[in-house]
Amino acid sequence: MSDSPLAQSLGDLITETRVFRDEVTLITTRERVVEVLTRLRDGEHFEVLTDLTAVDFHPAEPRFALVYLLTSLQRNMRVRIKCFLNGSERAAPTVSGVFASANWLEREVYDLFGIHFEGHPDLRRIVLPNDYVGHPLLKEVPVQVEEVSFTFNRRRIEAGKIFAGE
Amino acid sequence: MGIEQKLGDMGVVTTTLEKAVGWARSNAIWPMLFGLACCAIEMMSTQASRYDLSRFGMELMRASPRQSDLMIVAGRVSRKMAPVLRNLYDQMPEPKWVIAMGDCASCGGVFNNYAVVQGVDEIVPVDVYVAGCPPRPETLIDGILRLQEKIKKEPLKKWQ
Numbered sequence: 001m002s003d004s005p006l007a008q009s010l011g012d013l014i015t016e017t018r019v020f021r022d023e024v025t026l027i028t029t030r031e032r033v034v035e036v037l038t039r040l041r042d043g044e045h046f047e048v049l050t051d052l053t054a055v056d057f058h059p060a061e062p063r064f065a066l067v068y069l070l071t072s073l074q075r076n077m078r079v080r081i082k083c084f085l086n087g088s089e090r091a092a093p094t095v096s097g098v099f100a101s102a103n104w105l106e107r108e109v110y111d112l113f114g115i116h117f118e119g120h121p122d123l124r125r126i127v128l129p130n131d132y133v134g135h136p137l138l139k140e141v142p143v144q145v146e147e148v149s150f151t152f153n154r155r156r157i158e159a160g161k162i163f164a165g166e
Numbered sequence: 167m168g169i170e171q172k173l174g175d176m177g178v179v180t181t182t183l184e185k186a187v188g189w190a191r192s193n194a195i196w197p198m199l200f201g202l203a204c205c206a207i208e209m210m211s212t213q214a215s216r217y218d219l220s221r222f223g224m225e226l227m228r229a230s231p232r233q234s235d236l237m238i239v240a241g242r243v244s245r246k247m248a249p250v251l252r253n254l255y256d257q258m259p260e261p262k263w264v265i266a267m268g269d270c271a272s273c274g275g276v277f278n279n280y281a282v283v284q285g286v287d288e289i290v291p292v293d294v295y296v297a298g299c300p301p302r303p304e305t306l307i308d309g310i311l312r313l314q315e316k317i318k319k320e321p322l323k324k325w326q
Contacts, residue, residue: 127246128246129249143279145279
């Protein structure tokens with residue numbers, strides 16, 4: 001825990017500041033994200049939203065973290081903004097009005113984590129097929145689709161395969 | 167002026183229609199230009215001058231499925247690509263064959279996850295599986311030669 005000039009300029013909007021090896025992480029709440037990003041863009045010259053992604057901490061609560069990575073070309077600086085969501089809500093306000101690039105990034109987060117972005121102009125799947133069921137980056141989704149076959153279980157696994165009758 | 171003069175002193179060769187057709191089919195396979203991942207790089211070098219696939223009569227990679235009779239599935243097939251691959255296969259005129267090139271196309275390979283089809287045989291019938299990650303050009307050529315042997319033995323009835 002330490003303080004940074006960025007956090008001081010944002011004041012109450014930031015609940016916590018973390019600095020690790022000169023990487024600044026500002027933690028805020030979901031209600032204040034849009035305002036934080038707007039202030040950073042207009043007042044602090046962070047004009048690029050490099051990435052927007054999410055982390056699933058299941059079974060911990062708050063379960064999700066939304067991560068916004070901002071870059072300032074003018075100041076040659078990067079900053080990370082985080083906000084946490086509970087597993088039951090799974091929704092956050094959209095920032096596509098602040099950064100246009102957030103449109104597709106939020107669609108990706110929705111696609112893989114099932115987090116809804118309120119006010120998003122076009123919240124559809126973007127990476128997976130449109131008829132895909134579920135959100136595969138959630139922790140309850142198994143990592144592997146198929147059981148890995150060894151000599152002891154090979155016969156049982158292959159009995160369920162499409163080519164089993166051949 | 168008869169056929170004897172054109173053929174030289176070969177005399178008469180007799181064979182069955184099946185064998186003649188199989189021989190003709192097997193030595194002029196036109197593969198479809200369809201690379202999906204890193205295996206496609208090996209497929210390109212197989213076809214290029216160093217390994218020279220045209221020695222076996224299949225130098226013509228066609229960009230259109232309508233003109234090809236072999237689909238070399240070179241690389242992992244994502245779930246989003248699967249309907250596209252099946253569509254391309256359906257557009258190929260019969261007789262047609264499929265080679266699953268590499269581990270990913272054969273069984274999913276290292277990509278045992280939600281995004282990748284676990285073996286292209288879930289979507290299209292596969293004739294030859296070529297192992298390797300990626301297979302060297304020699305391996306692919308071996309797979310193609312095995313396919314040629316298979317085609318030579320194929321009865322005509324199958325395609326009626």
